[in-house]
Amino acid sequence: xxxxxxxxxxxxxxxxxxxxxxxxVNMVTSPVIAGHANEAxxxxxxxxxxxxQKFSDPLDSTLYTAGANAKIDNVYQALDGSGNxxxxxxxxxxxxxxxxxxxxxFRNDKDLTITGVKFLELSDxxxxxxxxxxPKEILKGCGKTFxxxxxxxxxxxxxxxxxxxxxxxxxxxxxxxxxxxLEQAAFTAGEVLGSSSIKAPAKVRSTPFTEAEALSEIxxxxxxxxxxxxxxxxxxxxxxxxxxxxGAAVIVSGKSFNDxxxxxxxxxxxxxxxxxxxxxxxxTPGLGQKALEESFYSQFTGKKADTDFTKSGTYDAIASATxxxxxxxxxxxxxxxxxxxxxxxxx
Amino acid sequence: MNKNLSIFTNGLIKENxxxxxxxxxxxxxxxxxxxxxxIGMGFGMMFVLVMxxxxxxxxxxxxxxxxxxxxxxxxxxxxxxxxxxxxxxxMPSLSKALGVFLPLIVVNCIIMGRVESFASKNxxxxxxxxxxxxxxxxxxxxxxxxxxxxxxxSGSFFGLKLIPEDYTIAFFSRAPGGFFxxxxxxxxxxxxxxxxxxxxxxxx
Numbered sequence: 448x449x450x451x452x453x454x455x456x457x458x459x460x461x462x463x464x465x466x467x468x469x470x471x472v473n474m475v476t477s478p479v480i481a482g483h484a485n486e487a488x489x490x491x492x493x494x495x496x497x498x499x500q501k502f503s504d505p506l507d508s509t510l511y512t513a514g515a516n517a518k519i520d521n522v523y524q525a526l527d528g529s530g531n532x533x534x535x536x537x538x539x540x541x542x543x544x545x546x547x548x549x550x551x552x553f554r555n556d557k558d559l560t561i562t563g564v565k566f567l568e569l570s571d572x573x574x575x576x577x578x579x580x581x582p583k584e585i586l587k588g589c590g591k592t593f594x595x596x597x598x599x600x601x602x603x604x605x606x607x608x609x610x611x612x613x614x615x616x617x618x619x620x621x622x623x624x625x626x627x628x629l630e631q632a633a634f635t636a637g638e639v640l641g642s643s644s645i646k647a648p649a650k651v652r653s654t655p656f657t658e659a660e661a662l663s664e665i666x667x668x669x670x671x672x673x674x675x676x677x678x679x680x681x682x683x684x685x686x687x688x689x690x691x692x693x694g695a696a697v698i699v700s701g702k703s704f705n706d707x708x709x710x711x712x713x714x715x716x717x718x719x720x721x722x723x724x725x726x727x728x729x730x731t732p733g734l735g736q737k738a739l740e741e742s743f744y745s746q747f748t749g750k751k752a753d754t755d756f757t758k759s760g761t762y763d764a765i766a767s768a769t770x771x772x773x774x775x776x777x778x779x780x781x782x783x784x785x786x787x788x789x790x791x792x793x794x
Numbered sequence: 795m796n797k798n799l800s801i802f803t804n805g806l807i808k809e810n811x812x813x814x815x816x817x818x819x820x821x822x823x824x825x826x827x828x829x830x831x832x833i834g835m836g837f838g839m840m841f842v843l844v845m846x847x848x849x850x851x852x853x854x855x856x857x858x859x860x861x862x863x864x865x866x867x868x869x870x871x872x873x874x875x876x877x878x879x880x881x882x883x884x885m886p887s888l889s890k891a892l893g894v895f896l897p898l899i900v901v902n903c904i905i906m907g908r909v910e911s912f913a914s915k916n917x918x919x920x921x922x923x924x925x926x927x928x929x930x931x932x933x934x935x936x937x938x939x940x941x942x943x944x945x946x947x948s949g950s951f952f953g954l955k956l957i958p959e960d961y962t963i964a965f966f967s968r969a970p971g972g973f974f975x976x977x978x979x980x981x982x983x984x985x986x987x988x989x990x991x992x993x994x995x996x997x998x
């Protein structure tokens with residue numbers, strides 16, 4: 448016993464001596480290492496806001512509200528040679544298909560013009576979402592990289608996929624969610640710069656809608672009336688304003704992967720899908736359940752209502768959730784047909 | 795002097811850790827994709843080996859036999875962390891290139907092997923010379939492997955592009971290529987050893 452204690456103490460002595468030497472080395476090297484990390488960050492900041500001469504230290508987090516859809520990590524003021532604030536760079540992270548951490552620069556003008564966007568980390572799927580940060584991936588529409596396309600855009604115009612910015616083909620969820628993250632960053636930039644041109648982004652939801660929520664989100668101010676449901680759907684509605692019927696919606700159910708799925712599909716009178724919302728879904732979390740996320744269902748808005756969604760290429764399915772995607776596509780096709788019927792009957 | 799010289803050359807050729815003793819192989823295969831990495835790893839490992847053999851040789855009479863292995867590990871781990879911190883601060887590009895294999899120096903069998911079989915039984919001077927011999931022996935084999943793999947796999951030598959990318963053989967930059975080149979070197983070593991033995995046999 449005594450021998451064991453003696454050995455234990457000797458071991459402890461060696462350990463203590465090692466730790467002491469290590470801490471000496473650490474004291475000398477840690478400021479140098481921190482300096483490197485700082486330089487890398489400064490280089491990144493200059494990349495997204497090249498006009499700035501220098502950047503402030505991170506601002507006190509009490510100066511802006513916590514993000515709803517993205518976590519605001521740091522806010523740096525971009526300063527010119529005389530120390531005036533010419534813009535801000537927001538460092539933020541949040542959910543994309545998996546996760547992303549980015550920096551975005553916003554100029555201090557009335558539209559909060561974007562000076563640059565850069566990914567610091569992106570863990571989405573290689574070959575799909577990962578292309579968002581690929582400098583070699585040039586988008587067909589605008590001829591720029593995905594992250595490069597935002598330079599010069601006005602943050603006040605919002606981030607609407609397919610409208611104010613271009614998606615990566617085959618990576619709708621990543622493309623939509625990056626827009627949501629940028630929306631949050633733009634709002635924070637507006638807060639810090641004292642601009643009111645950006646309104647607070649609504650929290651991105653990933654839970655089922657109620658009938659009332661879905662109808663009010665899609666049809667907004669229009670009056671909604673319940674009408675006789677055509678065969679094949681559970682309920683039908685028409686939406687109208689002072690000029691007459693503007694659109695219709697139906698609720699349809701069908702079999703999905705685990706259980707049934709219930710969707711609300713709305714079309715407008717020009718035979719364009721006004722919106723799709725999930726009212727009930729009980730498939731695999733992380734796979735089929737991703738259909739609850741706005742980045743999935745929002746892709747149908749604006750598509751022609753007579754599109755045969757059972758054909759491949761008409762929409763972006765959820766990767767590795769083929770059965771759920773196919774079931775929902777079938778339901779949306781059926782629902783859109785019935786909604787078109789309802790609209791034409793009402794007019 | 796002669797004794798010390800023979801200790802030094804022992805590590806270089808006769809008891810080369812990689813080719814003859816066949817220890818410390820994992821890191822040698824992983825970091826030899828470029829000559830810069832090979833040299834960097836060689837010197838990093840040599841630093842830990844020299845310092846560990848020195849300290850353990852100095853304290854060899856004060857290390858109780860029953861707990862010698864934990865103490866060896868404490869010393870080796872401490873020096874591995876020290877070289878890690880020094881590289882991260884003063885040579886960050888090398889530290890990034892070596893990546894996880896820098897902290898893995900602590901489990902490099904060469905260091906544990908030499909500390910146990912040599913440093914714990916010999917004088918500090920002999921131990922340091924042995925460490926340098928083993929370290930250079932490890933480094934020169936690493937450089938030869940990296941030369942071949944970098945030239946054939948990436949078409950460059952120490953960063954200088956020599957062969958256009960279309961003619962490079964990616965196989966050599968991957969793990970199987972590492973094994974392949976290493977196997978060739980062992981075969982060459984075995985052939986040299988055999989002919990040396992034959993010569994000795996015929997002289998006798």
